Amino acid sequence: MLKISELAGRIGLSTHTIRFYEKHGLIEASERSESGYRLYSAADVNRAAFVKTARNIGFSLEDIAQLLSIRLDRSSHSCQEVTDITRNKLHEVSRKMAELKAMQKVLSRLLDNCDGGLEKATHCSILEVLDNGGLAATGGVN
């Protein structure tokens, strides 16, 4: 049985975060010492590691809560439930990627059109674009 700071060191989370995850139902200490200290079993450690891994991959705490409830009773759940969560996450990631790609494109164009020199910004093309509502049909560099 590990104490909280031992668990923290083992899986790479702070004790604060572990208590926070506990409050949100993700991690449990299956026992307490006489003085009330949290004590983690091997199964608890595995569960915590599962949470950490899922978090590293990018699942939200809510996703992880769902995955955990499946993990807890695998035979009452199907692979489909797991892939649904995973696919939703993938879609979310793809959506964000598309947003970022658009931003990247606009920012690059803005930088292409401004020399970035030390002269006064009186006629700065970036400020002009921002004043004119964005990169209109008249593509800058292209």
Next chain:
Amino acid sequence: MLKISELAGRIGLSTHTIRFYEKHGLIEASERSESGYRLYSAADVNRAAFVKTARNIGFSLEDIAQLLSIRLDRSSHSCQEVTDITRNKLHEVSRKMAELKAMQKVLSRLLDNCDGGLEKATHCSILEVLDNGGLAATGGVN
């Protein structure tokens, strides 16, 4: 002079958001009516549109505050200051893109390895990966 809801309709922000932006120094109403209503001049509208455009591109409110202070007195600032803000944003976006790409890759691999069927999740490969600390050197599909 426009009232707040007219400005809102004009530039595509809610009145709530406009007041929120005002509280954060991004938008101003240069006048008030006798009864205290905000009244926006053409210059105010342009400023608000600038904010909206910058926000659409993805600049943070803090970035926009800086851009606005440059815009307000262009001759006291250089193009470099503008490109610094823009370049920093571009780097931030690129960093986030890299993160998302990594997530995308892992999620795709997870999905490749699980059939997603309706059978019990007893041996679900996704749960196994999560239990085993992630996609180790043993690349799944590849």
Next chain:
DNA sequence: GTTGACCTTAGAGTTACCTCTAAGCTTATA
């Protein structure tokens, strides 16, 4: 002259995920 849309303010609530503090036990070390 009253309905109803619109305006005002301060301030609370939301989402996601922590991060920290205070006040007070417990345990290990010197």
Next chain:
DNA sequence: TATAAGCTTAGAGGTAACTCTAAGGTCAAC
């Protein structure tokens, strides 16, 4: 036996960008 490190709890604070509410004043129309 002290001293420090570590543990407990409830609850506050922080970030970003909103979003909404309450309680009330204003304005145009019918």
